[in-house]
Amino acid sequence: MSETNQLAAEILASGEQTLATEAQALHDLKQRLDETFVQAVGMLLACRGRVIVCGLGKTGHIARKIAATLASTGTPAMFMHAAEALHGDLGMLTAQDMLLALSHSGSGDELLTVVAAAHRLNVPVVALTGNPKSDLAQLSRVHLDVSVTNEACPMNLAPTASTTVALAMGDALAVACLNARGFTPEDFARSHPAGALGRRLLTRVRDVMRQGQAIPQVGPSASITQALDEMSRKGMGMTAVVNEQGIAIGIFTDGDLRRLIESAGDIRGLNVTNGMSHHPQHISPEMLAVDAASTMDERRISQILVADDAGKLIGALHMHDLMTAKVL
Structure with a gap:
């Protein structure tokens, strides 16, 4: 095999291994889904304010996307960066809201400080972590286990499979709420007025x-x-x-x-x-x-x-x- 062909084969093998690792992580997540997921969805549906989705680092990027998905599918939500929260953004959290906190380790000081503030307001907390024994998991009303056996990163360092699983759990929460609310294409169009669907369903x-x-x-x-x-x-x-x-x-x-x-x-x-x-x-x-x-x-x-x-x-x-x- 030529050097070029060998390199191509290694690249393909790497891609396949990454997808296989993440697919297995999603399969494992599905097997763990239980009554705690139902409880989390119930809390989202019962929220009379907004769902404040909070995270930091790579998990923060996932949290931002989950907030956007919730908001566009009938669950009012917004993203709050855990570090910025400690410098004024905590003001967006009210007693009518709920907190959806994401941290793979479940031990970040910034996020734990946000959770403490939520407790002072009697704001319910749902946590997504990869460590059920972590401080964040213990301080939450409902904990959703988004742990993975291995990251797709060969050094098991870069958040890959873990962020994929966290994102998928956020999608599962959003879609479950969407179904429970009876969210329709017309409702979706109202939150996407500039999109093709919005134009088709809203323009008279x-x-x-x-x-x-x-x-x-x-x-x-x-x-x-x-x-x-x-x-x-x-x-x-x-x-x-x-x-x-x-x-x-x-x-x-x-x-x-x-x-x-x-x-x-x-x-x-x-x-x-x-x-x-x-x-x-x-x-x-x-x-x-x-x-x-x-x-x-x-x-x-x-x-x-x-x-x-x-x-x-x-x-x-x-x-x-x-x-x-x-x-x-």
């Missing part, structure tokens, strides 16, 4: 439709020339035909124009009512934008009118508007 037609002066519309007495001028200025490839009460009685599109030319030839003296489509389709401004897109796709149209419950025209929507809003 009223948020993206054209309205006011941007709506192409003419009266029933308008000539074809006037209708074409309105269509050109508003750039939607159509114009609504609206009566005195503001009700859309027709719609005149590029397609209607082509058909009218084919049938009538010279259209200069014609009225817009001679070529419009009567009884135009319209949607509610409260319809989800993604549903409006489906409606337009099913009907094979690229624009649609928006009307209120009384049928009064209040907007117009083009497929390009949905694309610009990144609903599609």
Whole structure:
């Protein structure tokens, strides 16, 4: 085997060993899951304030991610760095909160000081440690054992398998709370309004439709020339035909124009009512934008009118508007 091939084989073996070690650690964690996990979830669900997730070092990075996962899945949470807590950040901890403390050794002075402050406020503490006999484990109301037999690091020093297990336990807590709360995709979207899911589940037609002066519309007495001028200025490839009460009685599109030319030839003296489509389709401004897109796709149209419950025209929507809003 060449030197290059030997190096490649060693790299692959190292990667496989790391994944195998961490997979075994997760399997062992699953086997240890017991009533204490149920108790921890019950405390999270009962919390009337926020879950303050606290850690230090590499475990602190895991704690920050757990806090973010909890917050985005229906459990109000925030991260507090154990060292910064001793220099003012403890002020974020209130009697309505609970403390989720992470430490592999369970013996860090900074974190134990935070726990002591939590006790003074009668704040319940759930601890995730790799040492059930540690001070932190003993001072917590519920202790979750996230110990590992070996780190993936060949020197058994760098936090690898231990941080993976702690992160997985945090995910398990968050998902258990999510299920218990009946958290829905709509709830998830509300905490992710800028994401793709948020746009799909929160954006309504009223948020993206054209309205006011941007709506192409003419009266029933308008000539074809006037209708074409309105269509050109508003750039939607159509114009609504609206009566005195503001009700859309027709719609005149590029397609209607082509058909009218084919049938009538010279259209200069014609009225817009001679070529419009009567009884135009319209949607509610409260319809989800993604549903409006489906409606337009099913009907094979690229624009649609928006009307209120009384049928009064209040907007117009083009497929390009949905694309610009990144609903599609």
